[in-house]
Amino acid sequence: MDELPIGRRVAYWRGRRKMSQQVFADRLGKSKSWVDKVERGVRRLDKFSVVYEIADVLQIDVQLLLGKDVERRPETQNCIDQVEVEEIRAALERYDQMSAFFHPVPVAPPLTEMRKAVSHAWLTYQHAKYGVLARKLPQLLRDAQAADSAHASGEEARDAAHLLGQVYQIASSALRKVGEHELSWLAADRSIAVSQRAGDQLLAGMASHRVGMALLSLGRIRSALEVNVNIANRIAPMTSEAATPERLSVYGLLLLTGAMAAARIGDSATVRDLVCGAEQAAGALGGDYNYYWTSFGPTNVELHRAAAAVELGDGGKAIETHNRIDPESFAAMLPERRAHHFLDIARGYTQLGDVEKASEMLLEGDRLAPAEIRCRPLAHEVISDVLRRTRGTPPAPIAELAEQMGVGV
Incomplete structure (x- = not known):
């Protein structure tokens, strides 16, 4: 990579980010023709401000675009x-x-x-x-x-x-x-x-869950839905003897991941059915546990219910769900799960136009697990949205967080 011209590096990282030239151009505020000329080396990148903007859109360190070793800050x-x-x-x-x-x-x-x-x-x-x-x-x-x-x-x-x-x-x-x-x-x-x-069938079930999550992130939404639902049906506990805590946990998490895929395509009926199935499994489990590293239980079901509402564009329902979660049970959840939930609720508040509460959720997540907020591309999109919607100067805490994340205020 180091010996490639900068235009080729731009093309490489754009491809890695699964962006078309048109999407990349739109995010830069440039034309598709401009991007094409840069990538082919016809147009030179001679302004550092533009190089930094490209690195920001591609979510990489600018040193990688310049063919230099990354300085870890x-x-x-x-x-x-x-x-x-x-x-x-x-x-x-x-x-x-x-x-x-x-x-x-x-x-x-x-x-x-x-x-x-x-x-x-x-x-x-x-x-x-x-x-x-x-x-x-x-x-x-x-x-x-x-x-x-x-x-x-x-x-x-x-x-x-x-x-x-x-x-x-x-x-x-x-x-x-x-x-x-x-x-x-x-x-x-x-x-x-x-x-x-x-x-180990349950380990294979969790592997299928990870495949489903990756497919969902790649935009292969129907495939993600099918993987999770099909495998959930295969490992569903059919008898009381089969309903071990481990099986209930893996089965329930597969249903919840399927619900997230269904929400992404706007299928609210399937979301409801899958979340209800997971709720029944969590009820049979009788509490929040971490079998097979699932963090599954009644509280995680509610977290997914709220997240699915956000994906369906119903920020109000997400906030209602958030407000009725038992604080003690939520506090017992692992940091990644809680910070992820705060990010989801921040998205819910932005859907309602309440940037002040969205900012509070981002800051709560950052206090709890900074990497879940500062490292994720999704969080960068949310804080950018919050900054765009904020009238006047943003509050100092959110401005400071944005600066630490490398998001322009």
Whole structure:
């Protein structure tokens, strides 16, 4: 990448962001012809202000456009930067080390150590420490792949496959947060195959959930809906004996993800049916738990009910749902879930035109889990919307947050 002309770099990152030339041009306030000429090298980019604007639209560090090493700034140390994304990509691309057929099996850490490392990675993700996670993920992927290759059969082989399947899911979730949807889909898809070798239907169900989330982010909404609903139907507990807490949790989360896909296409009837099904599963579960890292339970159902209302454009219903959530149960949720909810409710308030309350929600989310607000492209869109709708000078706290996020006031 370093040796490419800047126009080619612009084209590369535009492609990575799944933007057409027209969409990219619209966001820059330029013509499609201007973008085409820049990317072909016919028009020079000789103004730094324009280069910085392009980097902002592409959500990358300007140094990457200039072909220089990225300087990691302290204020973004808990986000996943493009250098770390490329390191994760490189770990996912090591096909030669995924099988002993192609490469001597590297020395793998003991499975007891791997279990601790994977558990810590899940907690790091669920506490929205994305920068910390990103710096550990490449090595964790390599270690998990090595452990999977080192154990050919028996119980240890299933354990190693189970751990690798989890690491792929962690990578998928983290990559989706920062807009790397294709990589997120790849990691989730890998997890499905590995989960089959692990012999764990519920792990495969969670892998399907990650695939559905990646497809949803890629705009493949009907595919996301079908994946989640079809797999939910296959693992639905048909008897009281089958209704284990783990199965109820995975089943319920698949229904909730399906509801989010249905909301994206405006199918309110399907949203209602799927959320009701998840509500029944949560009732049978009897509380909020974190089986299979789902954070599933009655409170998470309400969080998804509010999020689905936002996707349907009904900010009022989202706010009503938010206001009736039990504060004590909400406070017990993990930071990523709560901050994500505050972001959803901020979107709901912007739909109602209440930028003051939307700002409050963004600031609440930032206090709770800064990376969930500062690192996500969606949050950048929301705070940009808040700034556009604010009359006069925005309040100091929201202006400061916007500056730290790199969003122009």
